Amino acid sequence: MHVVITGGAGFIGRRLCLELLRRGQLTSGAGLPARIEHITLFDHLPPARPVKDPRVRYLAGDIGDPGSVRDVIAAGTDSVFHLAAVVSAEAEANFDLGMRVNLDGTRNVLEACRALPRPPRLVFTSSIATYGGKLPDPVTDETLQTPLTSYGAQKAAAEFLVGDYSRKGFLDGRALRLPTITVRPGKPNRAASTWVSSIMREPLQGEDAVCPVTPETRMACLSPRRCVAALIRAHELPAEALGISRSILLPGLSVSAREMADAVHRHAGNRRLGRIIWEPDPAIQRIVDGWPKASRSARAAALGFEGDASIDEIVRGFIEDELEGQAQ
């Protein structure tokens, strides 16, 4: 089978690709696992750390361009993981870019899937940024989506399209509402939540990190390991298990900035830790305060999706995968 990952040069795209290669197979429409022959990683940027495997190819292009997307989701595509997105703070600063990538880009993916001779399976990454305002804690399956960012509005609108394209039989889609994924490797990005990774990643590598929110600020967190497992789980679920909604809220562990800082100290080992410089930025604080502090979904649990047990588990996973496990 042939798998396409949009946003494939990004961190989650890379981790998903590595895990698919490790498994070597994926369950799809027919219900039986099929061997993964090819993985195409589509992105507008070249990969920082390319995956080297004969089954993998990189394709550069613009998700906002229908022709480029048709070229990558070409005949023979069995599965698409659509991860490409403009992140929250960037979509807030550049409205047109957010609309072009997050909404039009998703439509381009949906239309390319629809044009295939056999409807492919599609996993789309939505976000708990589709929730906002005065929210219950935790956010659950019963919580209304009231996005307070353009990113959230674009993702929420796209979820309805994934649901409708699936209902029409144009594709077999699943949309996952991801909590904040942490700890991400690399550099800070333009997500308003980027500090959730920075304040653990930088100190563990001896660097100082600026935290733009107060120590009490809590976020709904999910580790990269659990995220990748959820993407694959979402792909492998039979359509019948999903019922009328193709959207699934993933479980987000509630962790405060201070608890993150404390966990880093517990797992420092012999490392000389960098410091956290607390410099609240009102614009970032306002966006972050509008997001869920935790998420819990009975539906996701029944479908076999698992969250993280503790911030310690998340920090240990980061150290193993990114600081010690450099082989990957």
Add this chain to the structure above:
Amino acid sequence: MHVVITGGAGFIGRRLCLELLRRGQLTSGAGLPARIEHITLFDHLPPARPVKDPRVRYLAGDIGDPGSVRDVIAAGTDSVFHLAAVVSAEAEANFDLGMRVNLDGTRNVLEACRALPRPPRLVFTSSIATYGGKLPDPVTDETLQTPLTSYGAQKAAAEFLVGDYSRKGFLDGRALRLPTITVRPGKPNRAASTWVSSIMREPLQGEDAVCPVTPETRMACLSPRRCVAALIRAHELPAEALGISRSILLPGLSVSAREMADAVHRHAGNRRLGRIIWEPDPAIQRIVDGWPKASRSARAAALGFEGDASIDEIVRGFIEDELEGQAQ
């Protein structure tokens, strides 16, 4: 002030135009009523019954074409009522047309509003068809939107965009989730709910009507009078009254097909009534069964929106406005 009504050749567009002309003024951004100087009715069809008034002009064009929409929502536009839509059964049969009109057309309207020097007030008609599946009865402010038609998915996605363009200050929008509007004059259209008007309208005019659902089938109904009043009410509310959500669920009276038929008999007067021929159509029944049977919104009530008290009020209004009140 200059008001634009998209879908202005349609039934609600015409009734709204007549009511605006009768009032002669409209409260807008500044909070004080302003005199209505011009009303532009934009539609792809010529009006069946044109409104003749020096303040009114008709403009033909395609809502799916950005340039045409920019031409109609031109400099000097203060208010836009965006009613243009492809109805439910038609959007189900012609997916691309539904996407083009209901989603892209709405984006064209939003972008044209954004391009104006002063952000206009926008009233957008969404629908209770944005709800679906196993629904509470009545549907309320707490009910999740799970559309089971393309029309519903497109309207739900568009609501998020209206909300976000408003939050960004590009326009000052309000989205109304309309129940089934009944009794409509004229001919059946391609809405899956068109029978809700036919089974009252045709018998009252001596004609037989086919009802494609069972007599027990209940619908959430709103009269044209209440609908037009709600559109104007939505326009006149100050933005501060709306809070973080720009969407408002309107109250829909629960009426069964049989109760509609009975009401016609009670208000027949000297008329020779046509018959109802009960011929359930499984495709229509399935769509209609997925919609709310009633809607009630504490928020709408607090904001001053009113529903109909009884099916008798609805039938009497139709007789007065469309069968006796032909002067309009």
